[in-house]
Amino acid sequence: AISPRAIVSDACASYSTLDGLNEELRPSLLDLTNNTDFFSYYRLNLFGRECPFWSDENSMCGNIACAVNTLDNEDDIPKIWRAKELGKLEGPKAEHPGKKLQQERYKKPLQGELGEDVGETCVVEYDDECDERDYCVPDDEGSSGKGDYVSLVDNPERFTGYAGEGTKQVWDAIYKENCFSKSSFPKSASLGSSPFTRQGPAANELQSVMREHGRQQALEEQQKQAPGTPFVAETGLENEDECLEKRVFYRVISGMHTSITTHICWEYLNQTTGAWGPNLECYKHRLHKFPERVSNLYFNYALVLRAVTKLGPYLKDYTFCSGDPVQDAITNSKVQALTSKAAEVPQIFDEGLMFVNGEGPSLKEDFRGRFRNVSRIMDCVGCDKCRLWGKLQTAGYGAALKVLFEYNSSKDVPVLKRTELVALFNTLGRISQSLEAINEFRTMVEAEESGS
Numbered sequence: 001a002i003s004p005r006a007i008v009s010d011a012c013a014s015y016s017t018l019d020g021l022n023e024e025l026r027p028s029l030l031d032l033t034n035n036t037d038f039f040s041y042y043r044l045n046l047f048g049r050e051c052p053f054w055s056d057e058n059s060m061c062g063n064i065a066c067a068v069n070t071l072d073n074e075d076d077i078p079k080i081w082r083a084k085e086l087g088k089l090e091g092p093k094a095e096h097p098g099k100k101l102q103q104e105r106y107k108k109p110l111q112g113e114l115g116e117d118v119g120e121t122c123v124v125e126y127d128d129e130c131d132e133r134d135y136c137v138p139d140d141e142g143s144s145g146k147g148d149y150v151s152l153v154d155n156p157e158r159f160t161g162y163a164g165e166g167t168k169q170v171w172d173a174i175y176k177e178n179c180f181s182k183s184s185f186p187k188s189a190s191l192g193s194s195p196f197t198r199q200g201p202a203a204n205e206l207q208s209v210m211r212e213h214g215r216q217q218a219l220e221e222q223q224k225q226a227p228g229t230p231f232v233a234e235t236g237l238e239n240e241d242e243c244l245e246k247r248v249f250y251r252v253i254s255g256m257h258t259s260i261t262t263h264i265c266w267e268y269l270n271q272t273t274g275a276w277g278p279n280l281e282c283y284k285h286r287l288h289k290f291p292e293r294v295s296n297l298y299f300n301y302a303l304v305l306r307a308v309t310k311l312g313p314y315l316k317d318y319t320f321c322s323g324d325p326v327q328d329a330i331t332n333s334k335v336q337a338l339t340s341k342a343a344e345v346p347q348i349f350d351e352g353l354m355f356v357n358g359e360g361p362s363l364k365e366d367f368r369g370r371f372r373n374v375s376r377i378m379d380c381v382g383c384d385k386c387r388l389w390g391k392l393q394t395a396g397y398g399a400a401l402k403v404l405f406e407y408n409s410s411k412d413v414p415v416l417k418r419t420e421l422v423a424l425f426n427t428l429g430r431i432s433q434s435l436e437a438i439n440e441f442r443t444m445v446e447a448e449e450s451g452s
């Protein structure tokens with residue numbers, strides 16, 4: 001079912017078209033995310049925020065008690081391979097300079113005249129002002145710390161051993177955000193409340209809302225009980241009758257989940273040998289049997305690449321401020337190289353179809369509010385490295401949605417903050433690597449099936 005000829009519904013491309021694009025764009029994307037300071041360090045508040053939805057204690061699954069679900073016997077495993085160790089951040093961290101330090105550094109007041117050679121984007125990096133058009137909560141919302149810079153290159157997204165009840169709780173909460181009601185969800189409830197404390201129509205909805213996620217779990221159960229039973233051909237999502245907007249919301253989340261799983265299976269730790277490498281069984285068990293999960297990954301590639309392409313012209317004069325003007329100019333030329341190459345291909349996702357017909361227009365605020373809630377849930381992820389990548393990717397999808405749905409008039413486009421740009425390009429980088437890994441895995445399965 002995961003055939004190169006498969007068409008990605010809701011996007012205008014086949015797997016092979018998107019794979020071809022990925023092959024062409026990947027070197028520029030890798031160069032940008034791995035070799036520029038601007039895009040290889042991410043600022044986020046990783047430790048300063050409590051899980052707003054339930055007690056952290058239950059979800060702190062970076063600890064050994066939680067990891068026993070995946071590791072046979074934690075005591076037999078060298079300490080360095082234990083989930084808690086694997087989930088830790090590596091490399092140096094740099095604190096975000098305070099406003100005062102920034103002023104001194106650039107010898108300029110925060111407002112008004114800028115210094116010589118100092119682009120506006122070099123000055124204030126305070127992301128706590130929320131724009132109502134944001135699809136993510138600013139990462140320093142509700143806390144005094146402004147976060148740390150973390151190297152994304154030193155902390156690759158891969159297997160950490162984080163698993164068990166804590167992860168189930170987080171994924172369930174994320175999928176529950178897919179619970180749309182016919183009438184738009186009140187903003188206050190959508191933004192502030194726990195997904196578990198909703199009342200009235202929203203509470204009733206929960207039963208039907210989890211249909212797709214529940215179906216995924218049922219399919220897994222079916223496989224456990226009768227391994228090898230072929231799945232009914234899955235041409236798309238069960239909720240095909242849902243409107244486009246609701247489908248897109250689900251697909252973004254499911255595609256992100258697929259990407260995370262792909263990285264886990266691709267960079268897996270063999271706890272017997274201590275070697276890192278692809279784990280084919282992991283892929284077969286968690287992705288190959290579920291073509292729609294893979295389809296949602298391809299869908300996300302189309303969506304995020306479209307956002308990056310659309311953003312390209314707005315970044316022509318952007319100062320990618322690292323403190324070194326030569327490096328900034330190089331970063332700019334790398335961004336232009338990528339976005340202009342992407343602009344040469346036909347449009348692969350048409351955002352103009354969303355929020356226009358039927359109940360679409362009334363869903364936009366709801367959609368945004370739910371996505372913000374997903375970004376808040378990331379504070380409940382109980383493993384540092386997983387939380388880093390979970391936060392980055394929700395911020396990346398949030399930035400993509402903002403570009404797709406809010407950049408509609410040339411006059412009043414919202415500004416993308418540095419953190420949003422870094423998240424957006426790195427999220428595309430994650431999906432891009434997942435597509436490559438899925439193709440490798442597919443080749444391995446074919447080789448296995450043909451007995452070679």
Ligand code: FAD
Pocket residue numbers: 157158159160161162163164167168170171213216217218220253254255257258260261264286293378381385386387389390
């Ligand atoms: P899970 O992946 O936990 O899935 C739970 C259920 O969701 C499945 O049983 C299935 O019914 C359904 N499901 C699975 N995939 C999809 C899909 N694509 N679409 C729709 N439904 C689906 N672990 C690491 O080792 N490294 C990481 O970097 C990492 N990052 C994480 C980031 C986040 C935000 C979260 C919440 C977890 C992260 N984890 C990470 C844990 C990892 O995602 C899994 O939860 C863990 O490996 C246990 O997997 P599982 O087999 O129980 O199924």
